[in-house]
Amino acid sequence: MAIELKKVSYIYGAGTPMEVRALDQVSLTIPDGQFIGLIGHTGSGKSTLIQHLNGLIKATEGDILYNGRSIYSEGFSMKELRSKVGLVFQYPEHQLFETDVFTDICFGPKNLGLDEETICARAREALDLVGMDSSYDKASPFELSGGQKRRVAIAGVLAMKPEVLILDEPTAGLDPRGRDEILDQVARLHREQGITVVLVSHSMEDVAKYVDRIIVMNHGKAVFDGIPKEVFKHYKELEQIGLAAPQVTYIVHRLREQGFPISDDITTVEEAREAILEGIRKKR
Amino acid sequence: MIRDITIGQYYQTDSVLHRLDPRTKLMGTLVFIVSMFLADSWIGYAVSAAYLAMIIRLSHVPVGFIVRGLKAVMILLLISVSFNLFLTAGEHEILSFWIIHITWEGVQQAVFMAVRLIFLIMGSSLMTLTTTPNQLTDGLETGLGWMKKIHVPVHEISMMMSIALRFIPILVDETDKIMKAQMARGADFESGNLIERAKALVPILVPLFVSSVRRATDLAMAMEARCYHGGENRTRMKPLRYAGRDRLGYLVMAVYLGLMIALRSLL
Ligand SMILES: Nc1ncnc2c1ncn2[C@@H]1O[C@H](COP(=O)(O)OP(=O)(O)O)[C@@H](O)[C@H]1O
Numbered sequence: 001m002a003i004e005l006k007k008v009s010y011i012y013g014a015g016t017p018m019e020v021r022a023l024d025q026v027s028l029t030i031p032d033g034q035f036i037g038l039i040g041h042t043g044s045g046k047s048t049l050i051q052h053l054n055g056l057i058k059a060t061e062g063d064i065l066y067n068g069r070s071i072y073s074e075g076f077s078m079k080e081l082r083s084k085v086g087l088v089f090q091y092p093e094h095q096l097f098e099t100d101v102f103t104d105i106c107f108g109p110k111n112l113g114l115d116e117e118t119i120c121a122r123a124r125e126a127l128d129l130v131g132m133d134s135s136y137d138k139a140s141p142f143e144l145s146g147g148q149k150r151r152v153a154i155a156g157v158l159a160m161k162p163e164v165l166i167l168d169e170p171t172a173g174l175d176p177r178g179r180d181e182i183l184d185q186v187a188r189l190h191r192e193q194g195i196t197v198v199l200v201s202h203s204m205e206d207v208a209k210y211v212d213r214i215i216v217m218n219h220g221k222a223v224f225d226g227i228p229k230e231v232f233k234h235y236k237e238l239e240q241i242g243l244a245a246p247q248v249t250y251i252v253h254r255l256r257e258q259g260f261p262i263s264d265d266i267t268t269v270e271e272a273r274e275a276i277l278e279g280i281r282k283k284r
Numbered sequence: 285m286i287r288d289i290t291i292g293q294y295y296q297t298d299s300v301l302h303r304l305d306p307r308t309k310l311m312g313t314l315v316f317i318v319s320m321f322l323a324d325s326w327i328g329y330a331v332s333a334a335y336l337a338m339i340i341r342l343s344h345v346p347v348g349f350i351v352r353g354l355k356a357v358m359i360l361l362l363i364s365v366s367f368n369l370f371l372t373a374g375e376h377e378i379l380s381f382w383i384i385h386i387t388w389e390g391v392q393q394a395v396f397m398a399v400r401l402i403f404l405i406m407g408s409s410l411m412t413l414t415t416t417p418n419q420l421t422d423g424l425e426t427g428l429g430w431m432k433k434i435h436v437p438v439h440e441i442s443m444m445m446s447i448a449l450r451f452i453p454i455l456v457d458e459t460d461k462i463m464k465a466q467m468a469r470g471a472d473f474e475s476g477n478l479i480e481r482a483k484a485l486v487p488i489l490v491p492l493f494v495s496s497v498r499r500a501t502d503l504a505m506a507m508e509a510r511c512y513h514g515g516e517n518r519t520r521m522k523p524l525r526y527a528g529r530d531r532l533g534y535l536v537m538a539v540y541l542g543l544m545i546a547l548r549s550l551l
């Protein structure tokens with residue numbers, strides 16, 4: 001159960017003067033159960049990449065394998081792929097269209113051709129997963145707050161019970177509290193449901209805390225791919241491509257430069273606090 | 285899919301036609317349209333074809349790009365051609381079968397009709413291909429300025445037009461995004477009968493409508509915040525000014541129109 005990209009390239013507007021090479025020979029594997037952060041500057045090709053993963057756009061070159069089978073092969077069911085690989089677009093609240101929240105969530109499962117009972121059960125479950133209790137069921141999606149709308153939209157995809165959940169900048173335009181709520185909920189989903197998560201973001205700060213692996217995109221290429229600690233060691237290169245490592249990384253490196261005994265693979269504030277206290281104790 | 289439509293699109297490049305004053309180009313388009321209704325003989329069409337070819341050449345827009353725009357109106361073209369082909373009465377019947385009668389006059393009529401439509405579309409798309417929407421509305425506003433005297437709200441109309449034109453690519457983008465998002469939720473727009481397909485459009489149209497209203501109110505608010513209040517006493521950053529090439533343009537148009545009128549009355 002894995003998604004494998006083999007030298008995938010994508011060109012927007014091929015053959016016109018507005019040609020843009022959005023992806024350039026990207027190869028990577030997304031194994032089961034991982035929590036991946038896909039990071040890159042605006043325009044680096046993140047959104048283009050993830051739309052390949054459920055077949056919404058077809059690679060200009062290269063191949064994509066889902067569980068070992070090419071998704072472009074004859075007879076491969078895109079509909080099934082889309083139910084297994086759930087994609088939440090940027091500003092997903094802009095896709096809400098039904099008269100009430102519950103009916104909107106039912107749209108996905110209904111398209112899968114499930115029976116009424118299963119549809120309702122799944123919709124309820126999905127809403128619970130994003131922390132929207134049944135008092136909101138009959139509310140119009142257009143009356144909710146920004147953060148609530150977004151959670152409803154995410155539930156709309158969760159109701160399809162995907163094995164892989166991809167979220168394109170799920171925190172864009174939310175206040176810090178809304179951002180933490182969404183990210184915590186996604187992390188809980190990953191932990192409790194065991195689904196694979198790909199979290200797209202342009203901020204290292206957001207994802208460092210949650211993910212097992214970071215893929216850094218720049219100009220349509222995957223330039224770094226590894227566990228957060230390893231990727232953040234390249235903080236100087238990251239800066240050159242318009243990204244920054246989390247602030248604690250800088251503090252840790254400055255401390256090391258001053259001769260303070262601290263390891264250089266610290267990525268979160270909590271870890272840094274422990275390590276600094278430890279260092280002070282040692283020095284005494 | 286939706287992105288294939290090239291009518292109304294601007295093609296970024298540098299050419300004499302791009303640099304021409306928008307008023308000149310508007311007049312040129314009008315002249316060309318009139319001339320297409322003047323043409324009634326093979327020679328007339330040949331002259332128009334040569335004129336159109338010359339302008340396309342001058343515009344530096346690839347012919348393939350212009351022809352692609354015709355795809356969008358293919359249906360319209362087919363309908364009008366078949367009407368002319370099957371419904372024109374005439375003396376020289378070349379095919380007669382059941383209720384279908386094709387006459388020589390019908391064939392000629394159909395060909396003329398097709399050529400006329402294709403030329404009209406190519407001619408008018410050249411206008412938008414070489415003029416940015418902003419220039420276009422500037423040209424309209426200045427060119428039709430005299431109508432303010434008879435209380436036609438020229439500025440308001442051209443402002444509405446330029447906003448509408450500005451929103452087309454945004455709405456196309458938005459439609460594309462919403463369609464993909466609903467497809468990610470398993471929506472299917474390609475199968476089913478007519479009613480099912482029409483129903484499948486609801487998940488696209490509702491969000492599209494909501495977002496259009498949202499964008500419109502945001503824009504209105506932003507304009508108001510910057511004290512916009514209509515056309516009275518507004519000055520321009522780049523006032524339109526005719527140059528030598530525009531005079532030459534008008535001259536070429538006059539010669540062409542004269543020739544077309546002469547051909548019609550002489551032949
Ligand atoms: N629909 C489109 N048509 C043409 N170019 C596009 C389109 N979508 C994205 N691009 C271009 O492709 C590149 C990658 O964009 P995208 O994948 O959206 O980046 P990101 O999500 O990382 O910001 C950008 O240069 C962008 O301008």
Ligand SMILES: [Mg+2]
Binds near residue numbers: 047
């Ligand atoms: Mg993006």
